[in-house]
Amino acid sequence: MPSKGNTAWNLESFLDSLIFELDKAQDTLSVKGLNRKLTYTVKDISLDLQIFPEFDGDTVKFTTAKPGEAGASKVSFQLGSIRDSQIREVTRRPMSRDEISIEEVNIPEPQRKELKRLGIQSTEDLRRTLEEKNVDLEKVTDKVKVDYKGLANLLNQTHRKQIPPNIAKVSVAKSEGDTILTLEGDNLAIATSLDQYPIAVLNNEAVEVLDANKNQLRLRIPSHHLQHSSSQLQIALDPYAIVRMKLQN
Numbered sequence: 001m002p003s004k005g006n007t008a009w010n011l012e013s014f015l016d017s018l019i020f021e022l023d024k025a026q027d028t029l030s031v032k033g034l035n036r037k038l039t040y041t042v043k044d045i046s047l048d049l050q051i052f053p054e055f056d057g058d059t060v061k062f063t064t065a066k067p068g069e070a071g072a073s074k075v076s077f078q079l080g081s082i083r084d085s086q087i088r089e090v091t092r093r094p095m096s097r098d099e100i101s102i103e104e105v106n107i108p109e110p111q112r113k114e115l116k117r118l119g120i121q122s123t124e125d126l127r128r129t130l131e132e133k134n135v136d137l138e139k140v141t142d143k144v145k146v147d148y149k150g151l152a153n154l155l156n157q158t159h160r161k162q163i164p165p166n167i168a169k170v171s172v173a174k175s176e177g178d179t180i181l182t183l184e185g186d187n188l189a190i191a192t193s194l195d196q197y198p199i200a201v202l203n204n205e206a207v208e209v210l211d212a213n214k215n216q217l218r219l220r221i222p223s224h225h226l227q228h229s230s231s232q233l234q235i236a237l238d239p240y241a242i243v244r245m246k247l248q249n
Helices: 011-032 084-090 109-117 123-132 148-162
Strands: 045-055 060-064 073-079 166-175 178-186 199-202 205-212 216-221 230-238 241-248
Touching: 011 060, 011 073, 123 148, 216 230
Parallel strands: none
Antiparallel strands: 045 060, 045 073, 166 178, 178 216, 199 205, 199 230, 205 216, 230 241
16 A cells, blocks of 8 residues: 555656656757767666556556555556657647637536547547548447537537627618618628528617628618617627627617
């Protein structure tokens, strides 16, 4: 049994620390090589540890055995060198600023763990897996039922966060006694697959959407809707983007 004073550690933090020290040694040698042509470096390193593994059903941690402690397991590490080109070949690309980590999204914890187990670390990984690779997640896991509708909503929500609406110009014209309000900008109506959107409401009364695309939105507002000196216009471009405007007579 490990002593109570021993501190448990996980494999990732241990290897990160060890590799960091080796990288620092390489940086030192690179500077030293400018002045000394012949020196020494570490090609491979092996390490044997006497440890007590602890598993809580989810994660594994280790406690290093002290001298005289019995019952410890032996774990051996063999670290070899790897070049930058090999790292690029075998590791995933770094997460960009526009991506959202799976840790930050609102999904059930068992489903989040299963996605991470499959190597899906971000919403972009999820989109690429479902849309580009056309992977059926339910066929590759038998532990968690995948909520495809929820994941699709998650992808749509993430997509909208990456390209929020931007209104650059608003113009007004008259047509057959009604007011035609035109909004121009970027990323306005992008959910073309959602027939019920956009939805426009003026002072809690629905108004007609004449046409809509990603750069322009045109509304027909009956004259009696603008009888107030100030009116509140709300436009739901899609389930994840709502524009609010105050109209003055």
